[in-house]
Amino acid sequence: MKQKTARILAYAVVALGAGQAATAADQSQMMSNCNSYAAHHLHVSTSDIASLSYQGQRVDGTHAVNGSTTSGQTFQCSFNRGGTHVVNWYHSGGISSGGAVDESQMLSSCNTYAAHHLHVSPSEIASLSYEGQRVDGTHAVNGSAASGQTFQCSFDRTGTRVVHWYHSAPTDCPADVSEADRYRYPGCN
Numbered sequence: 249m250k251q252k253t254a255r256i257l258a259y260a261v262v263a264l265g266a267g268q269a270a271t272a273a274d275q276s277q278m279m280s281n282c283n284s285y286a287a288h289h290l291h292v293s294t295s296d297i298a299s300l301s302y303q304g305q306r307v308d309g310t311h312a313v314n315g316s317t318t319s320g321q322t323f324q325c326s327f328n329r330g331g332t333h334v335v336n337w338y339h340s341g342g343i344s345s346g347g348a349v350d351e352s353q354m355l356s357s358c359n360t361y362a363a364h365h366l367h368v369s370p371s372e373i374a375s376l377s378y379e380g381q382r383v384d385g386t387h388a389v390n391g392s393a394a395s396g397q398t399f400q401c402s403f404d405r406t407g408t409r410v411v412h413w414y415h416s417a418p419t420d421c422p423a424d425v426s427e428a429d430r431y432r433y434p435g436c437n
Contacts, residue, residue, distance in 0.1 A: 275302040282313040282325035349407030358389040358401035
């Protein structure tokens with residue numbers, strides 16, 4: 249009986265050690281992914297990333313990796329529970345040498361702008377994507393609302409102000425639309 253208990257305990261220790269090694273490998277992979285993600289979004293080389301550190305798993309299950317660049321920008325990559333992809337991105341401080349615009353700020357501003365102009369809650373904005381800078385210097389952010397409406401926010405050259413707004417409503421009339429919301433759907437008129 250003692251020998252069997254000792255064997256079970258030995259297997260548990262080995263399994264525990266293997267679990268810790270996998271966690272270290274996962275942390276390393278998240279830091280590597282954050283390095284690439286930050287370099288891409290900050291428009292710098294991966295060698296311009298000065299520091300990275302795994303901050304741990306939050307109460308909601310997401311993982312945080314903090315870092316900084318050689319030019320003084322700081323950032324955080326938030327990973328999903330499994331640590332496989334970035335679900336939230338934040339950066340501040342310093343100006344990159346390319347004078348790059350803040351894509352995340354444009355996405356946030358467009359989310360608020362669209363919610364206000366579509367008369368919906370910001371949580372009803374289903375998707376947003378930065379499409380890039382046009383030849384005239386303006387920046388495009390495309391999105392869609394849960395109701396099916398699509399929209400585009402056009403930002404000035406600096407990416408700080410919406411200079412043009414476009415949206416299209418769905419053409420059909422949903423069966424459950426309220427009288428107060430009928431104006432949103434051309435098919436209801």
